[in-house]
Every structure is written in structure tokens, then in C-alpha cells.
Amino acid sequence: MSPHFLSATALHVAFGGHPVLTDASVSLPTGQCLALLGANGSGKTTLLRTLAGSLRPLSGQVLVDGVPLDFGRAGLRAHRQRVQLVAQNPDDQLFAADVFRDVSFGPLNLGLDEAAVRERVAQALAALAIEDLAERPIHELSFGQRKRVALAGALAMRPSVILLDEPTAGLDPHGVQELVAALDSLRRGNTTVMIATHDVDFALAFADSVAVLVQGQVRHGSAAELLSDPGLVEAARLRQPWVLEAAAGLGLDPSGIRDVAGLVAAAQAGVGVGSVGGVA
Ligand SMILES: Nc1ncnc2c1ncn2[C@@H]1O[C@H](COP(=O)(O)OP(=O)(O)OP(=O)(O)O)[C@@H](O)[C@H]1O
């Protein structure tokens, strides 16, 4: 697989004459996690839907392994097997009576036999620690549980690329940890992940790089670089991750700091353990 299996160039997408993406280009590094950040209404969901083949751009291209996406029936069917979009709202995605049937729907459609489908469903539910929900009716589940079931449905397809629209919204802290563990194991398995999120701390700690949507265009780079650019942070209506703010406050070099452990290590290296205690 190429280093950028899925990419898009110069996307232009508008609704009712109102442009949302004006010249958006992005390449998803294969096997890595890319966080997509931007204000409400900046076009994150629109970009994910375009990459997934659910929206056709007015101009520009979605490229799969360097080849323009075929928007014909067969082309889109093949694309949706390899590129799974998990919607912001799980209720846009879940429709079967119970969890097992919902998660097995995609694999059954691939024509797999019953044993293979069962194995995929079991693995997807285990990846999200929701095996105990298998027999439960969907309508009885909480919002956070439904979000995890929707993600399990996508995992069961074993896609090359998974596009997640605000997967942490509505999850409790344990749910977020379980999601992070599931995403980490996907990354280890060379699955490419793109996550639209408002959580800059999560993006810095977890993503390999970030894409920031501002005025219909994408800036792609390292989280530490882009999220410590005050102009970009303001234009995208974001805030700096708190560990970068703390690093600046402590006079530390922010590069390489992604989380509390990194902040503590930088502080110890920079000013000595005794002084850190004094600062804190
Ligand atoms: N189907 C649609 N019809 C008309 N306008 C739409 C449609 N989908 C999106 N839009 C408009 O496109 C713009 C971008 O919407 P989008 O949902 O992509 O933003 P977002 O960055 O995902 O926002 P949020 O952070 O709130 O999820 C908004 O102005 C929205 O009203």
C-alpha cells in the first residue's frame, strides 16, 4: 500500500451555493492517526463524507492509491468496503434490532460465511469492550453505548481506512480510554485513522499529526507545531492543548511534549526535580 493510500486534492464542496471546502487538500499517512480539527461548521464532517465517497465534490479529486475515486455504483461499493465512515450521531448508522445483528450486517453483506461473521463481530465487540452488549436491543442502549456499537460495526468490516466523526463526544472517561486502546491497536495493525474532534488535548496526545480546517482549506502538520501557532489557533476557534500552555508558562521547549508524562519529563530535564515541585 502506498504511503498515502487515501488523499484529496483541491476539493471544492458547496451547499446551496455556499462554499464549505474551497481548496482543501489532505493526504492521510497510511497506518497513522490524523486528527481533524476546526470550528463548528468549518467543514470537518463535510470533508470526512467527501473522503468516504458519500459526497461528490464540485471540483477536486479524492484519490485512492493515487487513482481518482470512481463515483459509479461499483466504484463506491468497493470504496466503502475499504474506507469506513463512523458518523457523528450513531443513530444515523444503527438500524438493526440488536447489537449482534447490527455489527454483523456489513460482514454478512460481504458474503462471508456464518463462522467468519461471528468471529469478526466477536473481535469488534471485544476491541471496544462491549461483548456484554451483544444481545441487547439497540433502542435500550445509552448514547455512549450506541456510539461504541456504531464503531464496532465499522471495525467488523476490517477497513484500510477508518474515518471517525467526533468519536469521543458523549463517552465517559473510561469509554475514551477504551476507544484510545482500540485505535492504538488499529494503528499497530496498519489501519489508517482520521478523527474529527474538538479535543485538542486528545489530538496532541494521540494523533501522529493534525489537519486544521480554516476557511475551507486544510493546514496539515505536527500537533505541537500547529497548535502552538496563536494565529491559527484563533482562526480555527481552537485553544492550545493545556500541556503546551503549561510548558510555555514554565519556560520549557514545547517540542516533544504531548501529555502529562512528557511535561513532567521536560520539566525535570529543564529545571530539575526539586524546582519542579516548587513551581507546581
Ligand atoms: N447537507 C447539508 N445541506 C446544507 N448545508 C450543509 C449540509 N451539510 C453541511 N452543511 C453546511 O456546511 C457547513 C459545514 O458543516 P459540517 O457539518 O461539515 O461542519 P463541522 O465542521 O463538521 O461542524 P461541527 O463541529 O459542528 O460538527 C455548515 O455551514 C453546514 O450548515
Ligand SMILES: [Mg+2]
Ligand atoms: Mg461535524
